[in-house]
Amino acid sequence: MPDVVRVEEFHGDRADIAWSFRLAEDSEQLLAAYLGRGRVWVARNESGQVIGHIQAVPAAEGSVWEITNTAVAEPYRGTGVGRGLIEAVVAAATTAGVGRLELATATADVGNLRFYQRCGFRMTRIVADVFTPERGYPEFVEVDGIRMLDQVWFSRAL
Template sequence: MPDAVRVEEFHGDRAEIVWSFRLAEDSEPLLAGYLERGRVWVARNASGAVIGHIQAVPEDGEPVWEITNTAVAQPFRGTGVGRALIEAVVAAATAAGVTRLELATATADVGNLRFYQRCGFRMTRIVPDVFTPERGYPEYVEVDGIRMLDQVWFARAL
């Protein structure tokens, strides 16, 4: 992680950092439905600007949190910022007695598939045809040269 980057829980107005959420979410209706849920941590650079975030939402009555959205601004990707955000959630979840983290991403996003596995997550299931116009996504989205249609779920035991 670059020197002087710090990760902290975010307690401000999430509208201030919605741009970061949009880096990872192409469906405005879905984003509006979860933007205010759960807890959010941000990564800040030396000048205090937000360069990434992560959101985790507790599942009702279960010792499980879902990481619903995470993103790092392009110039900081591959520098350890994403891993630091994941580890901040792991620490907070562990302190709260959570036993499992879950998250989902597009099967087309090969970079995300690699990243989450490197962070200790394991694939648990695939859900076909999630990224459709009926769910608020554009008609055609491509990631790494692959059409984005299906979703893969991951879990990490704590």
């Protein structure tokens, strides 16, 4: 059983938690482009260790925030940590007057598709051939036995 978890906004050097971002991002090229953007919250276990994170980046006009990266360390998956991270962003976005959250994930990641829908997100569009070597991804990536090629976007009204 996992330790007690707390979620808090992260104000440290993001390089210190880049390992967590890499749990969800296979392109070093894209990670380098967005690592320093927006706001980040972390989940910490009872010992204070970071066990997951979520990053949200406001759109130019501010009425939409994009969740660009979120991950939870393997031993803590399925324990509510991910949902707690999502709800921290929902609370902060609501306080900031944001009307909608958006995020994207691979269509191949069936676990993520279930998770985001359970958190109140709805699918809005699919973009073909996003996970390619030209964008910094390995030639062949497989998730749950499905080749990772396409991206699905989700939205949640606040």
